[in-house]
Amino acid sequence: MNYIDISLWKLAIASLLMIINIALSFVFKLALARNLIIATVRMVSQLLLVGLVLEYIFKLDHPIAVIAIALFMAAMAGASAVRRTKKRYAQIYFDSLFAIISASFFVSAVANRLLIIEPWYDPQYVIPLLGMILGNSLTGVSLALNSFLNALEDKQKQIEGMLALGATRFEAAHKLIQESLSTAMIPSINAMMVMGIVSLPGMMTGQILAGAAPSDAVRYQILIMFMIISATALASFAVIMLAFRAMFSKEHRLNLAKLKTQN
């Protein structure tokens, strides 16, 4: 392929860019150095590790290995989405996992057949596509959960007021479901609004750097945006409905005692 190799010593020099900032922080007491160092070290080691794992998986080139790593990635995304929430109920991890895995796998499967990836498990396509979907679904699911569960507590009186007048649990929660879904989708919708004008998306940039024709890279980017948005919407909607079922009993009762605030 036609791109410039990056050797380790080039990376080492590039890391000087970080060191400039760390030094600035020390000199001007900006209190940024500590977090910057930790984040830099984490980023480098995580990426190097992932590089090794991916090389290994690419070499194995076996469907089970690809599915295993896909499940692992989705599970990490599901758990991270919950870790960003302040209020949780007992089966929240399960709900988040279920929402993210089913939405991301469904969308991946559709895209897979559309691109006619051969063999279907080709890690060169499957893993990066899934990774991008998961990153966005994770944000959507955590925003959705945060918004829905916080609103349940803030609007308890309003919800119970409606229930007391004969509303079903869905009628009473409908507005919250709507608002939470919209909150979850705001980053994705905003990203689409300015894409190509304010920002050049990372994947497209990457493909162009790797030598792809810009028009090809654009088509990939459009496809991946469709995948990302639809997976984010599906996962967010699924997780809100699961949280709704967990928090409202079949007797149309709001069960706030199930909600525990994390410290």
Add this chain to the structure above:
Amino acid sequence: MDKIFEVKNIACQIEDRMLWQDISFSLKAGDILALKGPSGSGKTLMLRTLAGLEPIQSGAVLYKSKAQNDYEMPVYRSEIIYLQQRPSFAAKTVAESLKNPFKFKVHEDKKYDAKLVAKYLLALGRDLDFLSKEIANLSGGEEQIVALVRALILEPQIILLDEATASLDEESSQNLEQLILAYLNQKRAAIWISHDQKQSERISNKELSL
């Protein structure tokens, strides 16, 4: 006369504290039960339980001889309406707040009756301009008026009132009592939490102390 509402041996425990137990009573058409007890004795919790907003921990609650648990809860709650101590509204104006519940499936065969609303508002000393007021600008007493009218136009058989006149002046408070008595009209029943001893004596024919 027939009992329309019956409570058998219900109890309520929170963590390891028994709030109330062995509570039994029944209501016939026209009954108004005054529910009494010091603050923290669980009066609100009792009304919430009777409205099905809290699970019945033990014992049974029967409406028209059928257990609460055997009802579709929205149907049960359309007949037995609980008025929160401090009402809440999702809509912006008074009129919208009154109309909103008619969108619920359980009320789909009922119609918003503007004449009835006007009649009730008049009885509570409010004219039709009141309908266009914004909820955010209402006083606590006015909120209670909206909440009561909103409940009455849904024609419940039993009304559970949690300090329904707490924020009202003496005159408005008596107007509200008169309206409720006229509404019950010896055909329906109510349970009323009131800290006003005189009010309790005026309106109730039964009482229960927690």
